[in-house]
Amino acid sequence: MARKPLIAGNWKMNLNHLEAIGVVQKLYFGLPTKYYDHVDVAVCPPFTDLRSVQTVIEADSMPITYGGQDCSPEESGAFTGDVSAAMLAKLGCTYVVLGHSERRTVHGEDDALVARKVAKALEHGLTPILCLGEGEDVRDAGGHVEHCTGQLDGSLAGLSSEQVGRVVVAYEPVWAIGTGKTATTQDAQEVCHALRERLREVHGGAVADAVRILYGGSVKSGNVKELVAQSDVDGALVGGASLDAEGFAELCALAAGGPL
Numbered sequence: 178m179a180r181k182p183l184i185a186g187n188w189k190m191n192l193n194h195l196e197a198i199g200v201v202q203k204l205y206f207g208l209p210t211k212y213y214d215h216v217d218v219a220v221c222p223p224f225t226d227l228r229s230v231q232t233v234i235e236a237d238s239m240p241i242t243y244g245g246q247d248c249s250p251e252e253s254g255a256f257t258g259d260v261s262a263a264m265l266a267k268l269g270c271t272y273v274v275l276g277h278s279e280r281r282t283v284h285g286e287d288d289a290l291v292a293r294k295v296a297k298a299l300e301h302g303l304t305p306i307l308c309l310g311e312g313e314d315v316r317d318a319g320g321h322v323e324h325c326t327g328q329l330d331g332s333l334a335g336l337s338s339e340q341v342g343r344v345v346v347a348y349e350p351v352w353a354i355g356t357g358k359t360a361t362t363q364d365a366q367e368v369c370h371a372l373r374e375r376l377r378e379v380h381g382g383a384v385a386d387a388v389r390i391l392y393g394g395s396v397k398s399g400n401v402k403e404l405v406a407q408s409d410v411d412g413a414l415v416g417g418a419s420l421d422a423e424g425f426a427e428l429c430a431l432a433a434g435g436p437l
C-alpha cells in the first residue's frame with residue numbers, strides 16, 4: 178500500500194519567532210506547490226514560535242503543516258510550564274512530537290507517560306508523531322528490534338486500534354541523532370518493518386498498512402531519497418537539516434521523488 182511520505186522538521190530548541198517566520202517563508206518559496214502532491218511537509222517549532230508560524234502559513238494559504246514538540250497529558254489546570262493539546266489544536270497544529278528521546282532522557286519520560294500524552298493529543302484531533310528508538314548499547318547487544326517493538330507497545334498502551342490508526346511513528350535510533358551517524362537504509366528498514374508487523378499483529382492489517390513510520394537521525398539531502406525508498410520507511414523526522422530552509426526544501430523535494 179502506498180503511503181504518502183511525510184517530512185517533518187523538528188527544530189528542537191532553535192529559532193526564535195522572528196527567525197521562524199523567515200524560515201517558513203523561505204521553505205515555501207523554495208519548494209514549488211506541485212511537490213506537495215507527493216510529500217507532506219511539516220515543521221515543529223518551539224511553542225513560542227507557533228503563533229507566528231500559524232500567521233505566516235495562513236496568510237499565504239501555504240500547504241505547510243506544523244506542530245508542537247510536546248504536550249501535557251493533562252487537560253488543563255495547575256501544571257506550570259506545560260502546554261496542553263487543546264492549546265496546540267487551537268493554534269491550528271496538525272502534529273505533536275511525543276516521546277522524543279531527548280524528552281525521555283532529559284525529562285525522564287517513560288512509555289506510560291508518553292501513552293497518556295498520545296491519548297490526550299488524539300482526543301484533541303492532533304496527530305502524534307510518536308518517537309522511539311534504541312541507544313547504542315542496545316544496538317551493540319543486538320536487542321534493537323525487541324527494544325523498539327516494546328517501546329511501541331508501551332507508548333500505545335490502552336489505545337484502541339482506531340486511535341492507533343491516527344498515529345505517526347518515528348523510529349529514531351538514539352545513536353544516530355545529531356551525531357552524523359545515519360542508520361543504514363537496511364537498519365532503518367529492518368526496524369520500521371518490525372514496527373509495522375507489530376502493529377499488524379496487535380491492531381490488524383488495515384492499521385498496519387495505513388500508519389506512517391518515519392525514520393529520524395542525521396537525515397539530510399544526501400540520504401533521504403534512499404531512506405524513503407525503503408518499503409516501510411514513509412518519511413523522515415529531520416532535526417539539524419530542517420533549520421536551513423533552502424536545504425530543507427531540497428530535502429523535501431528529493432523525498433517527493435524530485436526534482437520534478
Ligand SMILES: O=C(CO)COP(=O)(O)O
Pocket residue numbers: 187277349353354355356357393394395396414415416417418
Ligand atoms: O532527533 C531528531 C529529529 O527528531 C534527529 O535529529 P538530527 O536530524 O539532527 O540527527
